[in-house]
Amino acid sequence: MKQINKIAIVGGTHGNEFTGAYLVKKFEQYPNLIQRSSVKTVTLLSNPQAFAANKRYIDKDLNRCFSSDDLSDLTLSSHEDEQAKNIQNTLGKDGKYPVDLIVDLHSTTANMGLTIIPGSRHPFILQLAAYLSSINPEVKVCYSRPEQARNFLSSVCELGFVIEVGPVAQGVLSAEWFQKTEQLIVTILDYLERCNQGIIPQINNSLTIYKYLEFVDYPRNQNGEIQAMIHPQLQFRDYEPLHPGEPIFLTLNNQAIAYTGTSTVYPVFINEAAYYEKGIAMCLTEKEEITI
């Protein structure tokens, strides 16, 4: 494995997710916290206009603008399309300041704890994820679909991943999640430093991953209006098993709606505020033990 000498810590890709944005602001004030002898770290507040406006985005979701098709499409000129091209032209492999690894910091209203979403299945990222989850049970690893992940900011770099933390409301700075995320970043930097020194930290060779199976939307009427809520028994139960027949929604009129699948699944991003407009009430995943 080649050395990881230049990395980027990115926050505020969604402007109303304050944990990452304020961590970037902290690291700008105290840059020594994120430097290691073999690792030079840069920070990026990736959508400062959206952060200033306290909105997820100005025109469109920045974290869906990074497919190579979109980046090379000169007709796409929204604020976020322009911003994506700028970031690619800075941190990308042909950019002005190419980095070896990107950590993109997000938060969620779902009970995702500290979730790592790798941009690829590169063994180095899986080893890092296994190390992080072995020392902190709150760390979970989720595989999104490759056709999604290639739209993410973290895809600018082969070794890119998202950290999703929560539950935390949009537009709220939570000391708990700020501290937990900062501690995770410190652990990652120390791990990279040791890898560069040839000291691969001891890890389990197995890793639990949650692989996206499908998205489930809210029940809606013919006008698209939501007719049911996440069932109270499912709320905040991200990563817990959901068995066939168990309730997932409660209609406004107080009727439970059951999960009709035939196998046990593990829902994540349950009741994420930003996904209402995407038609996603939760993502169903399957749990898998992999050997790395």
Place this chain on the structure above:
Amino acid sequence: MKQINKIAIVGGTHGNEFTGAYLVKKFEQYPNLIQRSSVKTVTLLSNPQAFAANKRYIDKDLNRCFSSDDLSDLTLSSHEDEQAKNIQNTLGKDGKYPVDLIVDLHSTTANMGLTIIPGSRHPFILQLAAYLSSINPEVKVCYSRPEQARNFLSSVCELGFVIEVGPVAQGVLSAEWFQKTEQLIVTILDYLERCNQGIIPQINNSLTIYKYLEFVDYPRNQNGEIQAMIHPQLQFRDYEPLHPGEPIFLTLNNQAIAYTGTSTVYPVFINEAAYYEKGIAMCLTEKEEITI
């Protein structure tokens, strides 16, 4: 006391506070739920444009547009100023459909439980609040300052009050808070019905109220940027006593900042997302037992 025969249940005054907005949608579908033999109830989704946009407001905070000065100022023509005038011209005492009582449903990211904020200190509202808090300890009663309350939508009617529920994230529909709020509304309607029948429900003659003393802003630098977060020991501790010397903030650099007041206070609206832009990290209140 005169009869309370016509009331309005209002939701979505802030478009990203879903509990009230979806309760109004439910009651539109099932109007019988909110009718009583002596009480005719109308519903109002008060800022449908902000609800459709999933934003607190389009131009300005609708719940700060109802002072009599602003309502009579023809030069104020923002979306919310126009909407406020429409609501006044509908539900107000000289309006097309004057009501005797208004309940305006809000939600908050702070741990406010089920908070009643009376628009005035009218004895009827205090008796109702005392009844509600006597049968449900999660019900608290907060007095905002009169100079604030007169800007609220609920001030359109002498017998108006706000219900604030939480913690719940903006843009999230929470079954727990939906159900608790609906139950509270049912209790209120049943109470009004019995009052109209001359059966005043038995209540304690004392009521605990929390009176606004002052707002506390986040520590900021000279550019107005936030330099500290709500201290983890204070987060979600709304209505609990805060003693002099106890920590209220934690700087980004991990330094605790203590409360420097000289008396015990009771903070509310701690870390409310919508108040960052208002320069409010929390509201300090004093606790008082009143006899009604």
